[in-house]
Amino acid sequence: MQIHANHKEILNGKTTDIYFQRAEEILKKEKKNPEVTAEVWAKKLPDNYKWAIFAGLSEAIELFKNKKINIIGLPEGSILLEKEPVLTIKGKYLDFAKFETPLLGYICQASGISTKTARCKIMAENRIVLSFGARRMHPSLTPVIDRYAYLGGADGVSAILSAEKLKIKPQGTIPHAVILIIGDTAEAALAYDRAVGKAVPRIILVDTFGDEKIESLRLAEKLKNRLDAVRIDTPSSRRGNLAQIIRETRAELDNKGFNNVGIFVSGGLDEYRLKELNPYSEGYGIGTSLSNAPTINFSLDIVEIDGKSITKKGKISGEKKVLECNRCGERKIVFVKDNKTNCICGNEMGLLTKKIMEKGQPVGETETIDIIRNRVLRELRFLDV
Numbered sequence: 001m002q003i004h005a006n007h008k009e010i011l012n013g014k015t016t017d018i019y020f021q022r023a024e025e026i027l028k029k030e031k032k033n034p035e036v037t038a039e040v041w042a043k044k045l046p047d048n049y050k051w052a053i054f055a056g057l058s059e060a061i062e063l064f065k066n067k068k069i070n071i072i073g074l075p076e077g078s079i080l081l082e083k084e085p086v087l088t089i090k091g092k093y094l095d096f097a098k099f100e101t102p103l104l105g106y107i108c109q110a111s112g113i114s115t116k117t118a119r120c121k122i123m124a125e126n127r128i129v130l131s132f133g134a135r136r137m138h139p140s141l142t143p144v145i146d147r148y149a150y151l152g153g154a155d156g157v158s159a160i161l162s163a164e165k166l167k168i169k170p171q172g173t174i175p176h177a178v179i180l181i182i183g184d185t186a187e188a189a190l191a192y193d194r195a196v197g198k199a200v201p202r203i204i205l206v207d208t209f210g211d212e213k214i215e216s217l218r219l220a221e222k223l224k225n226r227l228d229a230v231r232i233d234t235p236s237s238r239r240g241n242l243a244q245i246i247r248e249t250r251a252e253l254d255n256k257g258f259n260n261v262g263i264f265v266s267g268g269l270d271e272y273r274l275k276e277l278n279p280y281s282e283g284y285g286i287g288t289s290l291s292n293a294p295t296i297n298f299s300l301d302i303v304e305i306d307g308k309s310i311t312k313k314g315k316i317s318g319e320k321k322v323l324e325c326n327r328c329g330e331r332k333i334v335f336v337k338d339n340k341t342n343c344i345c346g347n348e349m350g351l352l353t354k355k356i357m358e359k360g361q362p363v364g365e366t367e368t369i370d371i372i373r374n375r376v377l378r379e380l381r382f383l384d385v
């Protein structure tokens with residue numbers, strides 16, 4: 001049984017809310033189909049975020065291909081702030097009305113996942129962050145979740161199909177099940193060492209039966225320099241002080257000369273937990289908090305009809321644009337008609353948005369995921385959580 005919508009159904013507007021179909025029926029009957037300008041923006045970011053990453057655009061613009069639509073907006077992977085228009089859509093209203101629902105669906109979830117990952121990446125302070133969240137969401141979304149985690153700065157993903165689509169190697173160890181079936185962590189580690197190719201890192205779970213510190217030492221002694229890292233995934237009921245468990249394990253490994261054995265941590269992590277674990281960890285597997293990241297709640301609002309400024313209560317009419325000062329980083333939302341705008345520092349501000357689509361055709365080269373991801377990683381150097 002397949003329940004999830006396929007690409008064709010999405011592009012045909014079948015996943016849209018019924019009220020857009022009603023809007024089409026009414027306006028067609030009334031012979032009204034004006035030129036409108038609509039802006040996509042996030043009024044408020046979740047959890048008091050100061051910024052978010054704009055993601056999902058490459059998928060979303062497929063909706064408007066070969067339609068008489070022009071789009072201006074932030075490049076995918078850009079930083080966005082509350083209230084900034086990230087996309088400006090221009091065209092006959094009936095040419096895009098029914099795509100509002102899927103457009104927002106694409107960018108709200110993608111931006112939410114990329115933003116959460118970027119926050120984890122910042123808090124991990126150059127340590128490895130892997131996306132482990134596939135199991136918490138519908139499997140048809142697995143490559144979607146991992147794409148946007150990777151775009152947001154994740155160093156790798158655990159799911160096979162996601163890794164294939166990203167053209168990277170999937171990352172992971174072995175499940176607790178193998179250790180349970182073999183009956184001993186060290187024996188399971190030796191079996192793993194015998195079974196998998198040399199290129200696969202030897203990272204072994206150490207929380208199945210015994211104490212994490214003792215098991216780590218036992219593994220290091222058995223596998224010697226072939227052991228790359230241990231992974232601590234201790235259940236919350238046994239954690240007590242997780243940072244203390246990792247600190248002890250690190251100290252004991254170092255004390256016995258196993259300084260090269262890293263420690264990976266997973267299980268219920270989010271950006272707020274990482275700071276205290278950083279001194280002892282080499283990397284993190286982060287699951288639910290990435291795949292179930294709060295969405296960035298964009299909305300789409302008409303701001304002009306047939307060239308006249310108009311909008312609903314609570315919004316500001318007239319087409320706007322986002323400027324940034326390349327000297328001090330200050331950003332500002334101004335009306336498109338405002339020409340030269342100076343920053344509070346005196347510098348002239350530059351435009352952040354660019355042409356994304358003209359008459360239904362994408363403008364410029366299609367950006368690869370790595371180009372977009374590198375844009376994110378460059379931005380992250382200047383941001384905090």
Ligand SMILES: [Zn+2]
Nearest residue numbers: 325328343345
């Ligand atoms: Zn400035």
